Amino acid sequence: MVKEGLISFRGIKEGIYIHVRDGDFGRIKIELIEKLKKSIDFFRGANILGIRGGNLSTDQKQELFQIIEEEYELSVSRQGLPSYSQSGKYNGEPTRNMTKFIHNTIRSGQVIEHNGSIVIIGDVNPGALIRAMGNIVILGSLKGVAHAGIGGNEKAIIAAHDLQPTQLRIGNIIGRRPDGEIITSKLPEVAKVDNGEVLIEPYIQKNNR
Amino acid sequence: MGIAIVVTSGKGGVGKTTTAANIGTGLAILGNRVVVVDTDIGLRNLDVVMGLENRIVYDIVDIVEGACRLRQGLIRDKRYEGLFLLPAAQTKDKTALNPEQMFKLINQLKEEFDYVVVDSPAGIEQGFQNSIAGADEAYIVTTPEISAVRDADRVIGLLESKGLDNPKLIVNRIRQDMVERGDMMNVDDIVDILAVDLIGVIPDDEAVVISTNKGEPVITEEEPLSAKAFKNICNRIVGEDVELLDLQYDEGKFSKLIKLLFSR
Numbered sequence: 239m240v241k242e243g244l245i246s247f248r249g250i251k252e253g254i255y256i257h258v259r260d261g262d263f264g265r266i267k268i269e270l271i272e273k274l275k276k277s278i279d280f281f282r283g284a285n286i287l288g289i290r291g292g293n294l295s296t297d298q299k300q301e302l303f304q305i306i307e308e309e310y311e312l313s314v315s316r317q318g319l320p321s322y323s324q325s326g327k328y329n330g331e332p333t334r335n336m337t338k339f340i341h342n343t344i345r346s347g348q349v350i351e352h353n354g355s356i357v358i359i360g361d362v363n364p365g366a367l368i369r370a371m372g373n374i375v376i377l378g379s380l381k382g383v384a385h386a387g388i389g390g391n392e393k394a395i396i397a398a399h400d401l402q403p404t405q406l407r408i409g410n411i412i413g414r415r416p417d418g419e420i421i422t423s424k425l426p427e428v429a430k431v432d433n434g435e436v437l438i439e440p441y442i443q444k445n446n447r
Numbered sequence: 448m449g450i451a452i453v454v455t456s457g458k459g460g461v462g463k464t465t466t467a468a469n470i471g472t473g474l475a476i477l478g479n480r481v482v483v484v485d486t487d488i489g490l491r492n493l494d495v496v497m498g499l500e501n502r503i504v505y506d507i508v509d510i511v512e513g514a515c516r517l518r519q520g521l522i523r524d525k526r527y528e529g530l531f532l533l534p535a536a537q538t539k540d541k542t543a544l545n546p547e548q549m550f551k552l553i554n555q556l557k558e559e560f561d562y563v564v565v566d567s568p569a570g571i572e573q574g575f576q577n578s579i580a581g582a583d584e585a586y587i588v589t590t591p592e593i594s595a596v597r598d599a600d601r602v603i604g605l606l607e608s609k610g611l612d613n614p615k616l617i618v619n620r621i622r623q624d625m626v627e628r629g630d631m632m633n634v635d636d637i638v639d640i641l642a643v644d645l646i647g648v649i650p651d652d653e654a655v656v657i658s659t660n661k662g663e664p665v666i667t668e669e670e671p672l673s674a675k676a677f678k679n680i681c682n683r684i685v686g687e688d689v690e691l692l693d694l695q696y697d698e699g700k701f702s703k704l705i706k707l708l709f710s711r
Contacts, residue, residue: 346537347490347537365491367537367538404500405502405504414502415501417498417501
């Protein structure tokens with residue numbers, strides 16, 4: 239695994255904020271000091287909005303603010319980070335508009351999770367798991383397990399070029415592959431919930447092409 | 448209170464999963480309540496061999512972590528009543544469980560089932576340690592190859608150090624024609640080296656590959672010699688005295704020809 243720093247400075251429209259990853263507070267402090275030392279000139283005059291992430295307590299945040307303000311003489315505005323829910327861009331809740339694109343074969347044991355929709359450009363092999371709060375679209379064959387609409391959204395859909403899943407889950411409904419031989423339509427298909435059951439149908443009508 | 452049997456080998460690819468699936472199914476056919484437990488976390492196969500992969504919602508890690516109840520994690524077999532599968536997790540690794548948790552789980556299962564058949568992963572690391580926790584008996588699977596026998600010997604030693612004395616031996620994939628030509632170790636050689644009780648000999652049989660690919664343990668069939676061998680093992684487990692199969696029973700035309708030539 240690539241080792242990343244615990245601290246990063248991130249710029250948004252309103253100014254700069256400090257993003258902290260989960261980790262040991264001592265190390266967070268050391269990294270913050272190192273970063274500030276290195277690029278103090280860059281930060282001078284910037285509007286530092288606050289700290290986000292890292293599961294820090296108020297006291298710990300206070301300690302970090304103190305370092306920034308007293309040792310490096312930067313000003314922290316303390317008005318806090320703007321809450322995006324007002325701007326309507328994000329609202330903390332997952333948005334179905336956000337889609338994760340993956341260009342790869344998803345193999346057994348791999349899990350792709352996202353709080354929006356997922357598009358896989360490639361195959362999903364048996365034993366792989368795709369979990370999305372929104373829809374799942376697979377531009378390849380789906381032979382593993384796909385769970386769309388996590389959290390109970392039964393309007394979510396799962397579509398694939400070649401839909402032969404081990405199991406499909408939409409919202410809280412589970413459909414499984416029938417035992418024995420199955421007839422495939424050889425057409426791209428879409429799975430949705432209909433009357434409390436997972437229904438699979440082609441999404442391109444043969445004669446419409 | 449049931450009996451927990453762990454099927455293990457040390458070496459990979461000798462037929463642990465096939466053996467666990469067949470013994471589990473065979474014991475259920477004999478009218479027992481059986482659960483087969485897959486402890487090969489990250490490389491689960493038992494569900495595929497038993498044709499139950501499409502029914503998995505929860506797995507052994509979910510149960511141990513309390514994400515679901517024991518009942519929810521058990522998958523009822525599609526053919527035999529009284530047969531259940533507890534699948535391994537595929538998206539985690541061996542460290543997701545520890546032997547203490549397994550010990551507790553196996554004992555819980557023993558209260559509900561006559562037999563708890565545990566399929567062990569290859570290797571002797573944590574996955575193996577997990578699989579033998581709570582086991583009352585151990586069945587060692589080996590093939591007539593020097594490497595498999597060496598690993599079986601190592602595993603027997605480890606089991607004895609954990610207090611699992613008198614493991615039973617299953618010799619898998621014997622080819623009688625090769626044994627007779629002197630090209631393959633025979634069962635007696637293997638038993639001599641390992642010095643444990645033999646509970647069964649399974650012939651090398653195409654039917655096993657075919658049935659495995661179909662997701663149906665070979666023991667569900669009547670004809671194959673391997674099915675008979677597995678049935679015999681199950682009968683011995685429940686305490687019957689069954690003689691070892693005569694493996695020459697089903698020999699091919701070729702070996703018959705050879706024999707004819709030699710007998711002259």
